[in-house]
Amino acid sequence: MIRFEQVSVTYDGASAPSLQGVDLEIPEGELTLLVGPSGVGKSTLLGTVSGLVPHFTGGTLRGRVTVAGRDTRTHRPRELADVVGTVGQDPLAHFVTDVVEDELAYGMESLGLPPAVMRRRVEEALDLLGLNELRDRPIATLSGGQQQRVAIGSVLTTHPKVLVLDEPTSALDPAAAEEVLAVLQRLVHDLGTTVLMAEHRLERVVQYADRVLLLPSPGAAPVIGTPAEIMAVSPVHPPVVSLGRLAGWSPLPLSVRDARRRAAPLLARLAAPAAPRALPGTGPRTSARPKFPAPPALEARGSGSGAPVAGAPGAGAPGLLARLFRRGGPGPATAQAPGSGPAEVRDLSVRRGRVQALHGVSLTVAPGETIALMGRNGAGKSTLLSTLVGTVTPTTGEVTVGGRTPHRTPPPEMVRRVGLVPQEPRDLLYADTVSAECAAADSDAAAPPGTCRDLVSALLPGVPDHTHPRDLSEGQRLALALALVLTGRPALLLLDEPTRGLDYAAKVRLIEILRGLAADDHAIVLATHDVELAAELAHRVVILAGGEVVADGPTAEVVVSSPAFAPQVAKVLAPEPWLTVRQVAEALDAAEAR
Ligand SMILES: Nc1ncnc2c1ncn2[C@@H]1O[C@H](COP(=O)(O)OP(=O)(O)OP(=O)(O)O)[C@@H](O)[C@H]1O
Numbered sequence: 001m002i003r004f005e006q007v008s009v010t011y012d013g014a015s016a017p018s019l020q021g022v023d024l025e026i027p028e029g030e031l032t033l034l035v036g037p038s039g040v041g042k043s044t045l046l047g048t049v050s051g052l053v054p055h056f057t058g059g060t061l062r063g064r065v066t067v068a069g070r071d072t073r074t075h076r077p078r079e080l081a082d083v084v085g086t087v088g089q090d091p092l093a094h095f096v097t098d099v100v101e102d103e104l105a106y107g108m109e110s111l112g113l114p115p116a117v118m119r120r121r122v123e124e125a126l127d128l129l130g131l132n133e134l135r136d137r138p139i140a141t142l143s144g145g146q147q148q149r150v151a152i153g154s155v156l157t158t159h160p161k162v163l164v165l166d167e168p169t170s171a172l173d174p175a176a177a178e179e180v181l182a183v184l185q186r187l188v189h190d191l192g193t194t195v196l197m198a199e200h201r202l203e204r205v206v207q208y209a210d211r212v213l214l215l216p217s218p219g220a221a222p223v224i225g226t227p228a229e230i231m232a233v234s235p236v237h238p239p240v241v242s243l244g245r246l247a248g249w250s251p252l253p254l255s256v257r258d259a260r261r262r263a264a265p266l267l268a269r270l271a272a273p274a275a276p277r278a279l280p281g282t283g284p285r286t287s288a289r290p291k292f293p294a295p296p297a298l299e300a301r302g303s304g305s306g307a308p309v310a311g312a313p314g315a316g317a318p319g320l321l322a323r324l325f326r327r328g329g330p331g332p333a334t335a336q337a338p339g340s341g342p343a344e345v346r347d348l349s350v351r352r353g354r355v356q357a358l359h360g361v362s363l364t365v366a367p368g369e370t371i372a373l374m375g376r377n378g379a380g381k382s383t384l385l386s387t388l389v390g391t392v393t394p395t396t397g398e399v400t401v402g403g404r405t406p407h408r409t410p411p412p413e414m415v416r417r418v419g420l421v422p423q424e425p426r427d428l429l430y431a432d433t434v435s436a437e438c439a440a441a442d443s444d445a446a447a448p449p450g451t452c453r454d455l456v457s458a459l460l461p462g463v464p465d466h467t468h469p470r471d472l473s474e475g476q477r478l479a480l481a482l483a484l485v486l487t488g489r490p491a492l493l494l495l496d497e498p499t500r501g502l503d504y505a506a507k508v509r510l511i512e513i514l515r516g517l518a519a520d521d522h523a524i525v526l527a528t529h530d531v532e533l534a535a536e537l538a539h540r541v542v543i544l545a546g547g548e549v550v551a552d553g554p555t556a557e558v559v560v561s562s563p564a565f566a567p568q569v570a571k572v573l574a575p576e577p578w579l580t581v582r583q584v585a586e587a588l589d590a591a592e593a594r
């Protein structure tokens with residue numbers, strides 16, 4: 001259905017191709033999952049299928065890509081629209097109408113479908129994607145995950161033969177992701193649709209794939225095979241595969257169910273006379289330091305849910321990161337008014353238009369504490385973060401950050417107290433190059449020149465200096481936005497879905513940096529759907545539902561009691577208390593030492 005013949009892509013001004021040596025066929029009526037490290041060329045490959053590369057991105061496409069027999073270099077994207085439906089990484093950039101229903105109908109209208117068919121399919125999409133209540137809402141007022149659902153719905157309505165999806169579940173809550181993946185699988189099975197989908201969160205998707213296409217490293221030729229074949233060699237793989245590698249299981253499990261069937265011998269090895277060690281967030285709370293039990297050292301065995309990518313910094317990286325970090329500006333002790341904690345939220349309610357986005361929320365954030373805010377799309381997570389930086393005003397209730405009321409304090413006075421990496425990193429980027437962004441961040445934070453740039457490289461190797469931030473890959477752009485905010489070392493760091501586009505190795509490095517900050521008494525609040533990240537990093541999990549706090553407690557307790565938010569390792573080893581592969585590796589070491 002999709003054929004690549006000796007395809008390479010070189011962007012204008014680039015010294016090397018971003019994609020090369022692609023010579024393969026994507027079979028019809030199958031779901032092919034495209035995987036590989038951040039910035040390796042996944043979106044570029046998808047763009048050659050939808051025609052966005054090179055028609056919209058510029059650059060040179062060599063070789064030939066054909067979809068249902070049409071050459072994408074000679075057919076512009078709109079001449080492929082009856083065959084190919086595309087969902088990009090940034091839905092907001094591609095919406096053509098203002099209202100949810102209109103967006104769902106737009107593609108069909110351009111194809112000239114009869115009104116009765118359009119009406120029926122819009123209703124189907126609203127139901128399938130849980131959008132019924134939002135049907136007449138302006139798209140600009142939707143939460144990130146709600147927008148991603150609209151983007152997916154708007155391509156499903158045209159019933160394309162080929163669906164090209166770039167990280168389609170990155171903004172979706174775990175339950176919504178499962179629903180969307182089940183819909184895609186049904187299209188493949190029942191209608192013979194061909195799906196080509198790039199994703200980083202393999203724990204969500206690998207079990208749905210018929211085939212996996214791996215781009216192993218920049219410039220290397222891709223490999224295609226069954227999920228089991230590729231996961232056995234892939235530098236990126238989900239926690240359940242890391243666990244299988246650690247335990248020496250063959251064949252490797254791809255799903256929690258597979259792994260549970262093989263878990264008995266591992267559980268026996270782990271069963272030990274001594275009690276399991278304290279997990280992050282489960283240790284005793286005393287006023288003695290450290291207040292929050294430091295999660296154990298990273299990469300105990302070169303494993304962990306973030307398994308290292310070949311060629312990525314391994315055991316040496318934490319030391320480097322720690323050094324880099326100590327060079328930054330003043331820590332939180334100098335940034336806070338005496339006697340005031342990083343954040344205090346009391347009985348907060350926020351109305352946004354017709355929506356009661358938050359209702360009666362109270363939350364105290366202590367220095368050194370890392371809190372994961374979780375909950376379904378539209379639950380109010382981003383709204384809560386926005387009130388903490390002062391961009392959204394409380395309707396009732398009180399918010400105090402570092403002793404100030406954020407929405408009444410001039411932004412320059414808030415800079416050291418609080419920093420937000422927004423869900424859309426683009427919102428932070430203004431300069432024309434990566435270097436210029438970094439120079440500005442160093443100067444704003446009075447940090448030594450080079451601090452921000454070193455942080456970018458520490459998070460993700462290979463981010464080019466002179467590229468316009470607009471042209472970076474999704475993961476590269478997020479790494480830049482994270483570095484800009486981290487350079488300021490705010491006392492309270494807020495991260496809204498901070499792992500979109502990031503591969504597992506970059507996530508491990510981000511976790512290391514954030515742990516270093518928490519150890520220095522910075523407080524961190526992250527809104528995330530990434531249950532694996534929450535399990536690795538958070539001391540405490542707060543779950544929002546319909547704008548209210550419905551759970552608040554130590555990570556292990558909260559996530560294990562909710563199937564939607566439990567990480568893979570917890571599901572495999574339940575009712576044992578381990579959440580991550582790293583903890584299992586350490587427990588095995590401890591058991592063997594006894
Ligand atoms: N329009 C462009 N102009 C110049 N360089 C680009 C452009 N688009 C992408 N690149 C570069 O090409 C490389 C591959 O980018 P691409 O977006 O395809 O990666 P990716 O694998 O999808 O990454 P991610 O996982 O972060 O989304 C990156 O180094 C990126 O900086």
Ligand SMILES: Nc1ncnc2c1ncn2[C@@H]1O[C@H](COP(=O)(O)OP(=O)(O)OP(=O)(O)O)[C@@H](O)[C@H]1O
Pocket residue numbers: 140141142143144145146171173352353354355356357375376377378379380381382383384527
């Ligand atoms: N400007 C706005 N006008 C009207 N309603 C809004 C506006 N911004 C957000 N909302 C609504 O407020 C609710 C909370 O949105 P918010 O972005 O805080 O959710 P979220 O938990 O961060 O969701 P997601 O996981 O999808 O990012 C949603 O129902 C959303 O549609």
